[in-house]
Amino acid sequence: MEYKCSVCGKHIKDDLMVYIHHTEKHIADQIHADHPDWTEKGGLCRKCVEYYRNEIKGKTSGEG
Numbered sequence: 001m002e003y004k005c006s007v008c009g010k011h012i013k014d015d016l017m018v019y020i021h022h023t024e025k026h027i028a029d030q031i032h033a034d035h036p037d038w039t040e041k042g043g044l045c046r047k048c049v050e051y052y053r054n055e056i057k058g059k060t061s062g063e064g
């Protein structure tokens with residue numbers, strides 16, 4: 001079964017779908033900031049998760 005990532009809009013396989021864990025709420029918040037229509041329940045693709053993980057890493061370890 002295919003699934004559409006609501007963040008990047010790409011079609012991905014259902015088993016590659018990633019759901020944000022509650023310990024990673026800061027990631028969900030960041031995704032929400034960029035994609036107001038996205039919901040945590042909707043999940044997203046691995047690429048997007050990695051992208052946001054790196055985004056947040058860069059923000060929290062650097063200045064600002």
Ligand SMILES: [Zn+2]
Pocket residue numbers: 005006007008009010044045046047048
């Ligand atoms: Zn995606």
